[in-house]
Amino acid sequence: MSKSSDASSYQRELKSYINREYAQFRKQQISDVAYNFEVDISSRDHFSGVATIDFNLADSLSPVTLDFDEGTLLRVEVNGQPITTDYEKWFITIAAEHLSKGHNTIVIAYQRNYTNTGAGLYQFRDPETDKVYLYTQFEPYEANKFAPLFDQPDIKATFTMNVIAPLDWQVISATRESQITPISTTTKRWQFPTTKLIPSYIFSLHAGPFRIWEDNSGTIPLRLFARQEVAEFIEANIWFDITHKAFSFFNEYYSFPYPFEKYDQLLVPNFNFGAMENVGAITFSENRFISRGEKTKAENFYLAEVIAHEMAHQWFGDIVTMDWWNGLWLNESFATLMAFLAVEANPDFDDVWNEFLKLKNWAYYEDQLVTTHPIDVPVAHPGEVFSLIDGISYGKGASVLQQLRYLLGEKTFQNAVATYIEKHQYNNAQLSDFVAAMSQTANTDMTGWAHEWLKIPGVNTIEPQFNCSEGKLQTIKIIQYAPEAWQQLRTQKVQLALFNRSKSEMKLSSVIPVIYRGELTPVSIAANTPCPDFIYANFQNWGYVKLRFDERSLQSLQQSITEFKDDQLRASLWQDLWRMVDDMQFSLHDYVALVDSHISAETNETTLSSITFLLALAFDELEAMHKNTIFTETLNSIENLSWREFEHAPVTSSIRKLWFRAAISASFNPSRLTELANMLSANQGDELLQDQETRWLIIQQLSRYQFGDATKLIQHELVRDSSERGREAALIANAIRPEMAVKQQWMTALLDNSESLKLSDLTAVWKRLFPGIQQNMLQSNGAEILSALPEISRSRQGIFINKLADYVVPSACNTQNAASLQKLLDNPKGIDTRFIKAIKINLQTTQRCLAKSQLMLTSVSE
Ligand SMILES: [Zn+2]
Structure with missing residues (x-):
């Protein structure tokens, strides 16, 4: 200026x-x-x-x-x-x-x-x-x-x-x-x-x-703090061990030793985010990082990942800082990717890139919403930052940087990062400084790359097309498509993997690295390559791109998904199929049926945690759809398969806990709810029932269907658990009851300007207030909520709107809801941009839900 x-x-x-x-x-x-x-x-x-x-x-x-x-x-x-x-x-x-x-x-x-x-x-x-x-x-x-x-x-x-x-x-x-x-x-x-x-x-x-734990065994003094009330659940040695290993990694990777003299980490209550990278005094959410029962593999990974993420920021963000909030993505994408590299270097963890896929899936999802935006986007004022804490700034940005690592090569990428930090230490930098460091180190002009990946939104699709003769592959080419809204084709380096089926196994026969660009890229192949039964165009996931399968591959995929031995590939395939559901190429019913027939052979816990997550989404969406035999049948399938996998899981495995939680949240038939209620009331029994969070999940599920005397159960459990976590869980269990008076009470709390309630309570409750099955109740409250949005926008702070927008805007799966959201979008006067984003998303998900519902009806009647 x-x-x-x-x-x-x-x-x-x-x-x-x-x-x-x-x-x-x-x-x-x-x-x-x-x-x-x-x-x-x-x-x-x-x-x-x-x-x-x-x-x-x-x-x-x-x-x-x-x-x-x-x-x-x-x-x-x-x-x-x-x-x-x-x-x-x-x-x-x-x-x-x-x-x-x-x-x-x-x-x-x-x-x-x-x-x-x-x-x-x-x-x-x-x-x-x-x-x-x-x-x-x-x-x-x-x-x-x-x-x-x-x-x-x-x-x-x-x-x-x-x-x-x-x-x-x-x-x-x-x-x-x-x-x-x-x-x-x-x-x-x-x-x-x-x-x-x-x-x-x-x-x-x-x-x-606070209770303090200290560790002075390394060069940087470490302390961990937690409230006395939760101290018994803290495993400080695990925290310190992960922290030490992450420090060794970053000190070397950045070629710039940690300069802030000490490193404190604190667990704090009612935290709005996962964690925050304050210089030398990092805060972590109690709810997300303290388990009162045995931790699952995914929970352990998440702790290591977030410890590393916040530490990565000490350099990327804290030493070199964005000059304005449009640079938030670089902070977040970078810290996200670096965290995975740091955890990969820690021998106590595996399946790192399988975990990364969860993030990537979030990015693909958000990048196909009408609200998607370029990774680097102008920010008029800091209130807009809340809208950018999303799958694009974290997941897509990190995926694009991961692609850059592969394109430039690890050493060049690392050198460029070290150069950037060295040059801008204790100062501010912007995107052009980062691109300059990359261009200089790689000795190539990266501005074109930066433009196509960072300035234009949307995800492309690629499809390998090939022909065979006499059992041999003759030619193969990659066709690239752009999404309708964003006509940008991109250049990217991926690996094409060819598989052949042999003795009930899909065997990898060759891997071909390819840089594709434009609409069509021919691929060179070795002579005598056997005609593949399956081609995967983004092997090991270096690319940020959607895949379209040829007919033969799609058939192989649906018949033989668990015959692929590569864990990461299988995890990708499950996600690819799920994306086909969102793209209306595959019905929700068929997806659930596929899970039902193949899941027992899936052994990877990280993949199972992704699938159970997707099943929970499917369950909630199905409940919101038509009430018709096919929908009930599909819900029954989710309930049955979850219980079956739970019952078959080895007694001491953490997979068992995973499936138990999946079974709880998929239980809706009286027989299963009775079973849950009995398990809860048995004094002795399963170790899983000693886990206080699991107990609350059961109570919330019973309450959701008004099963038995939920109020009495909640009161009873509060005697057992009167902690902050228990208080919050009880609040949710009460609110999730299908009673209009209860819902009304939370509506009033939302509109009440006295700020008498904590934001964390409002968020925890609103997130669960109208589950799929209760969306008819949401419908009757919807008009009142929508008409209150201008007033809430005017009187409430950014953080309040940010935390609540997605849950407060109705997303009921019916045409009336779509119509009222559209009406609001036609005249959004006085409504905060964060609410507008939520309205646009919920309108799109409502339309998608209606289309998915229709696809289920037609695919079954065919
Ligand atoms: Zn961050």
């Missing part, structure tokens, strides 16, 4: 978010920022602080604004003089007359309430012990709910902090405390030394009577 001499043109809009133009202006205006925070968190009612902000000002022609959300100002001084300021509720304006060109110091004494949304400085009170825990979550634009500051990623600063906290608390921040001093009979003061240059969104403050 060029700097205007007309200062008045930079009048900041009175809005809750900073916009990009103003942020660019402020970046020119402000530099060399140092914050010093004195924060008092010893009161339960509110917190207070004194922020001293030193900075350099380019000229004193325009006012300076500091972002500060809904606080109370007690005193403001500029360069030693007390002043009065304009403060609405979003930012503080310091008039130009108080400022000087060059160095300035602003001191602001303030007070603010803790939040109940999980954004800013969040206060949690434990329902059993009444102990208080605090944590911060600042991305993308929530640090200004903690203190007045310049809350944008390209104004990097140093942070120094002193904190007054209750005597028995731990206080954790970006640096390790240098001193703790008692200052009264009830409080201590914690001093935190100055950080390196970092952006505001990854500074942090967490505090409370």
Whole structure:
């Protein structure tokens, strides 16, 4: 941006978010920022602080604004003089007359309430012990709910902090405390030394009577924190072991040793995301990373993956930071891919790329929604960032980087990454810097590649076409198709794999690496290659592309899916078939039938966890469809096969737990519900019933069908489990009952502006409030919800809308729902963009559901 001499043109809009133009202006205006925070968190009612902000000002022609959300100002001084300021509720304006060109110091004494949304400085009170825990979550634009500051990623600063906290608390921040001093009979003061240059969104403050585990066996001191109330479930040695191994990997991969001196990880309650990469003080969601029973293989993997993901960000994001939020994808795609590389290097884990497929499947799904967007997309203000936390920024971005690794070669890719970090350390960078590092290292201009993959949305399809004669393959070519909405063909390197069937096994006969481009790419083949029974055009999944199978291959696939010995390939095939369901090439009924006949031969636990996940989606969708024999039959099949696999699983295996959970969520016939109720009430018995989360799942399932006295069951279970997790699970179990009065209560809570309920409770409940079977109840509430969207958009914060949008917008599988969503889209005045995204998605999924439902009816009647 060029700097205007007309200062008045930079009048900041009175809005809750900073916009990009103003942020660019402020970046020119402000530099060399140092914050010093004195924060008092010893009161339960509110917190207070004194922020001293030193900075350099380019000229004193325009006012300076500091972002500060809904606080109370007690005193403001500029360069030693007390002043009065304009403060609405979003930012503080310091008039130009108080400022000087060059160095300035602003001191602001303030007070603010803790939040109940999980954004800013969040206060949690434990329902059993009444102990208080605090944590911060600042991305993308929530640090200004903690203190007045310049809350944008390209104004990097140093942070120094002193904190007054209750005597028995731990206080954790970006640096390790240098001193703790008692200052009264009830409080201590914690001093935190100055950080390196970092952006505001990854500074942090967490505090409370946490339990600590320490490990000083490596070069970087490690600590793990969790609430006392959940401490018994923490396996600190596992955390430390994964963390050490990930550090060894990254220090080497980035050729840049971890610079932040210490590494703390904390498990926190009611967290809105999986985890957050605060510098040296990473937060993780308790619900997602603490299991009260035996962990499944997928849960163990997820822990390792997310530990590595947040660690990858310490370099990619924290040391080199995007200059604005359109760069979020590079942070996230990169951390996502790097996490898989780090876990692959850890000998305790296998099936890494099979797990990666789950992410890729998410990307393919979102890339075919009407709401898909380029990976690199303009962002007008940080509120839009919530819409970008999706399958495109994480799954597709990571898949495209994975393709880049294969295209350039691992060594070149790694060197380019190291060059990029070295060059931009403690600074900001943008996409062109990343592309430049790749081009320079690969000695090829990568701008064309970046354009076709990062600037244009959509996924292509490829189809191998071949002919054979006398049992030998004669020719083979790859045909590429573009989706209707995005006519872009791409260049990509994939592997073509040819298989032949022999003695009940599909054997790999050859693998041919191919760079395909344009509509048609001929492939060279060796002489005397046998005519294949099956061709797979994206072997080992280096490509980001959908596949169309030739007739012979499709037949082989449907008849012999479990005859492929390669685990990753089989996992891909199950997913490819599922995508054919979404593309109306295969009915849901046929998919379930295929699972039913082949699943017993599937032995890979990672693949089974994907399939059970897909079955749960299918179950919910089927329940929402017509009530007709074929639908009930298909639901019965899911119920039966899940119970059958559960009953046949070896008693000590974690596959058994997987199938038990699948069986619970597929139970709807009275006989199965009775069985579940009996298992729950038996005092002795299956070890699986000792797992508190599993017990709650059963109760929620019984409640969903109003089976037995659900209310009594919930009360009874709450005596056994009065923890925060139990309280939340009971809330869901109550809300999932098919009773209009109960649903109405949650409607009121949604529309209630008093913010009396925690956001985490609303999210947990709304996610489950209208399961497939209860969509008729949603229909009668739908109009009321839809008409309330403008008001919710106006009065609620971004994080609130982001967490609830997908669940609040009705997705009932009927034409009336489609019509009312369409009507809203025709006139979306006053509705937040995140809601509009949800409306578009739910309209599309409603239409798809109707089409899938029709396909089932016609495919059966044929
Ligand atoms: Zn991330």
